[in-house]
Structure formats: structure tokens, C-alpha cells
Amino acid sequence: MLTCRSVWKKLTPLARASSTLCRLNVRRAVLNNGGPVRVPAANMSIGPSGGGREKQVYVALVGAATLVGGVYTYRTVTSDQRRYKERLDDISSRPLNLSTHQTAVPLKESEPSASEATETAVEATETEPVAEPEPEAAPSPEEPIPLAPEAEAAAPTETTEPVPVQTPAVDATPALPQVPSHAPYLLIGGGTASFAAARSIRARDPGAKVLIVTEESELPYMRPPLSKELWFSDDSSVTETLRFKQWNGKERSIYFQPPSFYIQAEELASAENGGVAVLSGRKVVHMDVRGNKVKLDDDTEISYDKCLIATGGVPRNLQAIERAGEEVMKRTTLFRKIDDFKSLDKVSREAKSITIIGGGFLGSELACALGRKSSESDLEVMQMFPEKGNMGKVLPEYLSNWTTEKVKKEGVQVIAEALVKSVTLKDDKLEIKLRDGRLVKTDHIVAAVGLEPNVDLAKSAGLEVDSDFGGFRVNAELQARSNIWVAGDAACFYDIRLGRRRVEHHDHAVVSGRLAGENMTGANKPYWHQSMFWSDLGPDVGYEAIGIVDSSLPTVGVFAKATAKDTPRAATEESGTGIRSESETEETAVSPVASSTPAPALEQQKDNYGKGVIFYLRDKVVVGIILWNVFNRMPVARKIIKDGEEHADLNEVAKLFNIHED
DSSP: OHHHHHHHHHHHHHHHHHHHHHHHHHHHHHHHHOSOOOOOTTOOOSSSTTOOHHHHHHHHHHHHHHHHHHHHHHHHHHHHHHHHHHHHHHHHTSTTOOSGGGTTHHHHHOOOOHHHHHHHHHHHHHTTTSOOSSTTTSOOTTSOOOOOHHHHHHHHHHTSSOOOOSSOHHHHSOOOOSSOSEEEEEEEOOSHHHHHHHHHHHHHOTTOEEEEEESSSSOSBOSGGGTTGGGGOOOTTHHHHOEEEOTTSOEEESBSSOGGGSBOGGGTTTOTTOEEEEEETOOEEEEETTTTEEEETTSOEEEEEEEEEOOOEEEOOOHHHHHHOHHHHHTEEEOOSHHHHHHHHHHHHHOSEEEEEOOSHHHHHHHHHHHHHHTTSSOEEEEEOSSSSTTTTTSOHHHHHHHHHHHHHTTEEEEOSOOEEEEEEETTEEEEEETTSOEEEESEEEEOOOEEEOOTTHHHHTOOBOTTTOSEEOOTTSEEETTEEEOGGGEEEEETTTEEEOOOSHHHHHHHHHHHHHHHTTOOOOOOOOOEEEEESSSSOEEEEEEOOOTTSOEEEEEEOOOTTSSHHHHHHHHSOSSTHHHHTTOOOOOOOOOOSOOOOTTOSTTOOSEEEEEEEETTEEEEEEEESOOSOHHHHHHHHHHTOBOSOHHHHHGGGTTTOO
């Protein structure tokens, strides 16, 4: 092929020159003789007319080139016909064919192998300059052969029986990747802060593509009902449905949104309108801040444009329990997740006794919940803590003692000033030995002794961890680096009124996640919000708090007689939601109008703490407020702390909450 082309390139100029010279000779002869034009039969030459040897060489070369070209063309056409026939024979011999008029059907369901595709590609390249000998005889084997009208009509009837196939249809198309390689917005953690950020991002950027990566197998859900309303449900299948009745009687799910709200992770990249995808059961183990990418526990890498760390925290455990060994750990619950709720619910149905270690928010809530449940069974519920009373680190002593009595009335045996020395398993019972020599035997332990912020990514990401409060240290915009934000329990932020803090409550997760999402879309807003938290000891006693509430600070309490409206149940009936912070955080405090009803003396109402306001002071300035059975007044409390003013008479300030009105 290459030889013929080379010869032809050399001969072409010679042929053109010879033709031109021949015409010139003829014209010259006519002019000289004056006779008619007669073209010599063989007078083509590169030189003057009459040369013999050069003429013979030229004729020989032209003849040889013509012969070689003809032979090559014949062999090429013959080879193509042979290959084409072999290809059709191979296709017709495949087992997918049911009859001769259905030859094309299998071609729609199977694809040629890699070797066949390569062979076909080579054939197409080689035969490109040559026309197909019979173009209308059959279409190319690369494309499906259309069925005749009769075959199309008969196809449904003839294919009702299963057709054997050598390769499953799913193998014909490459599987979509389970994990997208890139996410414009990557949110690490699947809790409240992460979900709030996702909603905020989508609100400001409707076409945003958001990927949430979470270790849990669940979709984002709210944690407060795990220790509150779920335990008071009358539905025996509550552990499966995770639906509960709020104090106001309305039913809702623990999940923020149903599965239909989210899109599949593998569809995120191709989603035209964006969306929120959740990659569950995966853990981010490494962050490459410079490369803007993370690595998962299966070595999969995901790049991102902007990233939020909302890893929350992990429950702390007692060293005495950790040293006790695996058998003791199997009988210990570190309460945090849905699985922990399901596990503890099962234990409460089977065990004879449960001991809760911890007197804070979570421990007291679980104690009341299990205590009320024990009234329907023979379950023995005990609660122990190192303080003198429940919520001893938060409430002033007189109110802590009142709360302890309330917990006892729920059927709980309270063991105060208890420091655990050791835990052992003996005779199928856990023995908790206290430092003062007391011994408590139980079937199961619930450790509710606080939360440790999850900062596992700090080392690989090179992010700063606060040495005093723990958590990732962030600026006023909740930003740890130029394209990395932190929200929720894991964020140690600067409070413009109260200094640097770290908060572990639902409302803070909602607000910080929302603000982080806004700032990820370019809002650049500082975090000025004073988050609140709440705790319910059943449907009849509850409180809401804001700011720094520490029992070591000086406090001033103003109380009044409670009415039927002063309960968590009544509060949710008025607000329409059991998660009270959802309504509180949306309100803006206006200048409140103080009640004209005279107030009683401060803290002098002997064990009658029906409802009231407790002020926490630092340098004579209110830095924290607890609303005891006073609800829907949080914007007022938030404004008082934001103003940061000294108050000569807190009794007058208490009037702003209208606690003396019936």
C-alpha cells in the first residue's frame, strides 16, 4: 500500500508534464505545416519528441502501478467480504436468537466483547476508503437491525417466555459509583447542625449540591426526644416507628425529613437542580486541607469546594467502668444515638434493675422517664451522682434539692454524693463500689457523665483545638480555615458578650449550623446569638435556660405560684411544637412591658417553686437566666443578656416575664 502510494506520487508530476509537452508539440507542428491537427498516437515524453527509451520506461512504470493497485483493491474487497460474512455467521449463531426473523433482538440486550469491538474498529479503519460491495444487503453489525412490521407485531407474543442470556443485563452497563468524587458542599456529620446547615445552604443557593457524610446508618434526626417524649409514648412499637406524641398531643417523627426529601449520593453530580444527599455508614478519617479533599474509612476520596465539620461529640465514660473489662461494658449504655435508645428500651423490659450514673440534664431526664415506666413493672431504677442533688452543677442548691424530691416521686432511688470507685461483675450482677464504702448491685448501668467533642480530624487537617473548652477553635463567623467551618457541639466559638464558649445543646446546633450554612454561601455573618436549652422532667415540670448557668455563680430567684398553663405540656400546646427552640430562635425580642402585679419577696417561698426566674450574676451583670416552668419568654431573656447592664432590683426585671399573671 505504501509502495504504491510512493510510486504514484512520483509518477503524477511526470504524467502532467508529458501531457503538457505533447500538446505543445502538436500545436507547433500545426503552425509549421499549416495542415489539419493530428495527434500522434504515442508521442508522450518528458523531452523533445522522438525519444524512445524514456518513453518505454514511463509506460512500464504506469503499467506496474496500475497492476499493483488492482491487485490490492481486489484483495482488500475479498478480505472485507470474508470478514463480514464471518461476523454475520457469528452473530446468527448466538443463543439469543429464537428464529430467523428475530436476528436483531439479542443485539439490543448484549454488547460486543472488548476483542470484538477492537476487531470491528480495525475493520472500519481499513475499509474506510473502499465502498461497501452490497450496502443495502444488511445494516452494519454495530447497530441494531430494525424489525419488520410483522416481527414488531409478533414480538410481544413471542417474548413472553424467559429468554436465556449468557450475561446478566446489569453487567452490560457499568455500575454508578456509590460515592461522588466531588461535592461542592461537603458536610461531615449527620446531626442537627449539619442538617440545619444543609437547609440554610439550599435556601440561599437553590441549586446547591450538598453531601452529608455520617457514621450513623440513620438519616438526620433530633436527639432531644430520645430522652424525653419517646419514653412516655403509649405505642409499643415506638422503637420501630420512632414516632411520638408531643406534650401537646400532636404526633411527629424523630427525623427532620422523610427519605423522599433527599437524593441518592450517586445522583448528586448529575442532579440538575441540586439537592441534599446523605452518605450514611461512612466515616471521614483524614482531611487534606490544601488539596480540598477528604478520605473515608474505605480509602475513598471526595473533593470539595467548601466543608463543614459538625462531628458533634462522643459520650464520656467512667474510668472505673473502662477498667472493669468487656463483660461490664456489655452491660453499660453510653446514651447518645437511636441505637442506644432502642437498646435501653429493651433492657428496661428485661432487666430487674437499672442504675443511672450522672445527675445532669441527660441523667435526670432518663431517671424520670425510667422511673415512671417502673410504675408499670417491677423495674428498680437508681440514680447516683457526686453532687448533693439533681442538676447540682446548674441549679442553686435549694432548687436542686426540690428537683431531687421531684425525681424521687417519679419512683427513682436517688443516691447523692456518690463517687464510683470500682465496678465488677459477680453472680450475674454488677457491683458498684463507692469510695465511702457503699455497695450498689444492679443489672445494667447507664453512664450519663458528659460529652467529649469529636476532634479526631484536627491533626490531619491542622486545625486548632481549644485547650480549655475543647472543640475546634473558630472565629466569629464559625470559620476554622478559609473554606472550612465548624458548628454544633464541636465548635469552640467566641461569644461577644460572654467570651469564648462551647455549647452542647440542640438550639445551639440549630443556630450555629444555620449560620455556618449562610456563611458558606458568602453571608459573612458573625455569631451573636445567645442559644438556649431546655430540659423536661416529665410533662409537668420543665425549664429553659440561656447564657452561663453555673451553680457556683451568685444567683437571684423570683418565684410565683404555678397554674395549669405553667407546664411543658401547656407550652407545646401554645407553640405547636415539642422542640421549643424551633419557635424560640425565630422570634426577636421587643421592648417588653413589665407586669403591674406586685412581686413577692425573693427566694422566700418555702418549697413553692411552681414557676419563676433565676438570674446568674457575674460582676453584678446578668450572664445567665433559667426560666422555671416559664415558657415562650426566651427572647426577653436573650435581650437582657445582650444588653449586659447592671440591675439594681432584679425583682423589677422579673416582671418583664409576667410570671405574676395568672
